[in-house]
Amino acid sequence: MLDAGAPPLVQVEDLKMHFPIYTGIFRKHTGDVKAVDGVSFDITAGQTLGLVGESGCGKSTVGRAMLRLYEPTAGRVIIDGDDVAKLAPEALRRKRPTMQMVFQDPQASLNPRMTLADIVSEPLDEHTDWTRDRKLERVYELMDQVGLNRRFVNRFPHEFSGGQRQRIGIARALALKPRFIVCDEPIAALDVSIQAQVVNLLEDLQEKLGLTYLFISHDLSMVRHLAQRVAVMYLGRIAELSPSRDLYARPLHPYAEALLSAVNEPDPELAARRNRIILKGDVPSPANPPKGCNFCTRCPKVMDICRNVKPSLAEVEPGRLVACHLYTPAAGSTGGSEANERNQQGETR
Amino acid sequence: MAEPAASVLEVRDLKTVFRTRGGEIHAVNDVSFHLRKGELLGVVGESGSGKSVTMMSLLRLLPMPPAEVRGGQAFLNGRDLISMSDEELRSVRGAKVGFVFQDPMTSLNPVFTLGNQIMEPLIKHMKMSKAQAEARAVELLELVGIPDARRRLYQYPHQFSGGMRQRVMIAIALACDPDVLIADEPTTALDVTIQAQILELVRELRQKLGMAIIWITHDLGVIAGIADRVMVMYGGQIVEQAPVRELFANPQHPYTRALLQTIPRISGPRDARLKVIEGQPPILSGPLTACPFRARCEFRHDTCDQLNPARRPIDGLPLGKGHDVACHWHAPASAEVAHA
Numbered sequence: 001m002l003d004a005g006a007p008p009l010v011q012v013e014d015l016k017m018h019f020p021i022y023t024g025i026f027r028k029h030t031g032d033v034k035a036v037d038g039v040s041f042d043i044t045a046g047q048t049l050g051l052v053g054e055s056g057c058g059k060s061t062v063g064r065a066m067l068r069l070y071e072p073t074a075g076r077v078i079i080d081g082d083d084v085a086k087l088a089p090e091a092l093r094r095k096r097p098t099m100q101m102v103f104q105d106p107q108a109s110l111n112p113r114m115t116l117a118d119i120v121s122e123p124l125d126e127h128t129d130w131t132r133d134r135k136l137e138r139v140y141e142l143m144d145q146v147g148l149n150r151r152f153v154n155r156f157p158h159e160f161s162g163g164q165r166q167r168i169g170i171a172r173a174l175a176l177k178p179r180f181i182v183c184d185e186p187i188a189a190l191d192v193s194i195q196a197q198v199v200n201l202l203e204d205l206q207e208k209l210g211l212t213y214l215f216i217s218h219d220l221s222m223v224r225h226l227a228q229r230v231a232v233m234y235l236g237r238i239a240e241l242s243p244s245r246d247l248y249a250r251p252l253h254p255y256a257e258a259l260l261s262a263v264n265e266p267d268p269e270l271a272a273r274r275n276r277i278i279l280k281g282d283v284p285s286p287a288n289p290p291k292g293c294n295f296c297t298r299c300p301k302v303m304d305i306c307r308n309v310k311p312s313l314a315e316v317e318p319g320r321l322v323a324c325h326l327y328t329p330a331a332g333s334t335g336g337s338e339a340n341e342r343n344q345q346g347e348t349r
Numbered sequence: 350m351a352e353p354a355a356s357v358l359e360v361r362d363l364k365t366v367f368r369t370r371g372g373e374i375h376a377v378n379d380v381s382f383h384l385r386k387g388e389l390l391g392v393v394g395e396s397g398s399g400k401s402v403t404m405m406s407l408l409r410l411l412p413m414p415p416a417e418v419r420g421g422q423a424f425l426n427g428r429d430l431i432s433m434s435d436e437e438l439r440s441v442r443g444a445k446v447g448f449v450f451q452d453p454m455t456s457l458n459p460v461f462t463l464g465n466q467i468m469e470p471l472i473k474h475m476k477m478s479k480a481q482a483e484a485r486a487v488e489l490l491e492l493v494g495i496p497d498a499r500r501r502l503y504q505y506p507h508q509f510s511g512g513m514r515q516r517v518m519i520a521i522a523l524a525c526d527p528d529v530l531i532a533d534e535p536t537t538a539l540d541v542t543i544q545a546q547i548l549e550l551v552r553e554l555r556q557k558l559g560m561a562i563i564w565i566t567h568d569l570g571v572i573a574g575i576a577d578r579v580m581v582m583y584g585g586q587i588v589e590q591a592p593v594r595e596l597f598a599n600p601q602h603p604y605t606r607a608l609l610q611t612i613p614r615i616s617g618p619r620d621a622r623l624k625v626i627e628g629q630p631p632i633l634s635g636p637l638t639a640c641p642f643r644a645r646c647e648f649r650h651d652t653c654d655q656l657n658p659a660r661r662p663i664d665g666l667p668l669g670k671g672h673d674v675a676c677h678w679h680a681p682a683s684a685e686v687a688h689a
Contacts, residue, residue: 224615262545263570264548266614268594
């Protein structure tokens, strides 16, 4: 399953995150929103896994459940040897320094009443017994690392621009020298010209500090740039998990194919010749997913089996995992090869 | 592109200022442009570049105060919107000019049915009877691809998904057969597959109805796929303007060039490192006396600090007809520099 010799730092096995629905005056448990419904992947140390999908597909929930910001319903999350999903409170607290998060909205994730120094040193207050001076020294070091001028140390979040605020969020995440960082849409709230600044910073830090990232984003072009492997999620499940190069050259899952074809290239020549797959309709509710494949209601290549049986994620080509009946032997070999042909035709250029 | 058709909208030297406690913000600085019949004009810029404020100034949609339109003219089929009375302008909004806003979640009234909201402009502007308006509303919902339109008419906004609501917004904007449709980031809040549906719908509607569209966005990818002509805004002014293919093939302003290089591509070779535009957009606290992009520009020289460059055609065509750019550095030979 691994494409490199390095051992995985992060292993997620069959992670489930269901949010109960209570209705009526007795708050009876009447169902579950299956935000994440059996997700498995691993991330090689020092690499980036991109997690892409549309809003509501559960990609942010995966990130949060992995770091125990939610209590996962089921599954294992092994980060650097420990199953985070099952750690007792005190053990979890001691584990936290190794795994951190950068949030989407730097406006909302920074306390407006705390100065930059307070924000960045708060993790140090919690997890170290350092002196004030030593903590301040570390804050300065972090500010240098993320490219913030040391003079800003006593400023408040509102005095910074969006890009600078995201740098503060990154400095805070780095304070305890983590090995694994979940980046949850870290550039979605930023202007185009600022996005590249933050992305380059994340790449530099990864190289310098040997960080492992889970990069959650709906920006498929940026994920292509950043990630070695990419997982495409749809309605709480992984549709395809492939090396970035293969996925973008030739997506196998019909959803991955449609998603990639919907991306707008900043090139009018290409846009005119582009063969777009326009999906009909909307994503079904995760409280009431289809009986068979979650994508069967919108899939342009839907077959009878898709409406009844959920496909499981299986390796269909070396290193490429796809959850689709087109690629399972039971559906007949013709389905598979035909799909491949169509994929190639759908490709750009 | 076809031969230049007559202009439906002609804006000259529009200037909008916000008066705040901290002083004046010059959000729109002498913006001039025109919109031809049946054309889709893309307006690209980052937040704060003045793209939305420009269009909202035309229809007096900004809160005044603090906003103030300090000068300029905007002729819609020959009538100046800026000097019009509020009463006259009301007959233009929604009737001659339709507006689609970014966020379909907040721009529909949650306590009225969709039917109510689509029929309102028809009854007010077109003086239709309720029955006529209802028939037209069904027609409009069908036009924008909403199945089961008659039943949907009696539903409330929360019963619709984001993409469906944006279709409804488009239906409302199209209700009175406007000459101009202004769409302000209409697909930004939507997911890519839903965005693709809306873009497809707009392409179809243009063929069917042939109205002129102004499409405001920060997404160069969307613009590349849908626009005929593009204006790039920065610091409250137009810094470059060209037909879409020309702009992407031959960008002239250092800002446009840098912007095109900062975005990663979905196909083709993968860049080892993204190009960065250093620094921040300017704070427009006074009239522009120098180039607004100078602090972030790699081609900056002395003139840029002293004089705000005017738009100049680079292809000899009259201003606004071909490709023009507002940059001191621009010279024909410089094309190789950026591509090297």
